[in-house]
Amino acid sequence: MSTDEYRIRIAKGLCRTWPESPTRVIVAEEIRLHGGDRVAIMGPSGSGKTTLLRMLGALDRPSNGEIEYRLPKRHQSIIWADKNRSSCNASMETLRSIFGFVFQDARLIPYFTVLENILSIPLSRGAAHEDLIERTKKVQLLMREIRLGTTTYSSKKNPFKHRNLFLARISRTMDRQNNGRFLERYPKNLSGGEKRRIALLRALLADPLVLFADEPTSGVDTETGAIVMCKLTEWARKEDRERLLIFVTHSPEETRFYANRWLSFSYAKTGSHHYRLEETRDPSVLLSRHPKGAS
Structure with a gap:
């Protein structure tokens, strides 16, 4: 069950561009993520899923727009935007201390x-x-x-x-x-599956309030993937802390089974490198947008 107080607000028009690339990622509508949410992010390869995750985790800055964070028992919001508008470094360090990350590579x-x-x-x-x-x-x-x-x-x-x-x-x-x-x-x-589960343990042991997972089941067998996702979901459902889980995946079935909020990238213009992020209310739509096995 989501809480009324949001943890993260993604402003409409949040944008990321690169000086030497035609790729452009933009958020089509304001999105508010709450404690208790399990948020899946899907989209075509290269559409900006990992980029969005890194922006939400305050690892990469947006080119335009802002992300607002509201922490429990803290009246002041923390803003992540360009260097001129972001909150002070001390606030950002406080923010990152409640974040946990599971990257595509275990980074052991x-x-x-x-x-x-x-x-x-x-x-x-x-x-x-x-x-x-x-x-x-x-x-x-x-x-x-x-x-x-x-x-x-x-x-x-x-x-x-x-x-x-x-x-x-x-x-x-x-x-x-x-x-x-x-x-x-x-x-x-260690095997690849063992490394992935060790990275998961490292993140969970830090007891974060928000956990970001970038394709946590990629490169592992089906059984290991299910173990990883079940543990992430179990962590997110603990109501005492009203935790927030945000994960990137290529699997529509995984998205429908483990998430209760769905964010999907699509082409802003057919054949272009411009992508827009929208919230999908009906997860069954994801099966037509991202058929099984598609990247």
């Missing part, structure tokens, strides 16, 4: 273990080691829920011993007969 740090990668956000924010221990316990519970970590991999040495005293202590709390050993592995020894 190659010289970090699985556990270090999952804990990289709280580690970078200076979390106390007692908090890290509690988070590690939560990680192991989440791993079982998304079927990650049961492995015959064996490591006799503690990879954290000489690297981080906090992590060395944490490693002693792990279930070393099951997923504890998996947490000691490095990205080079």
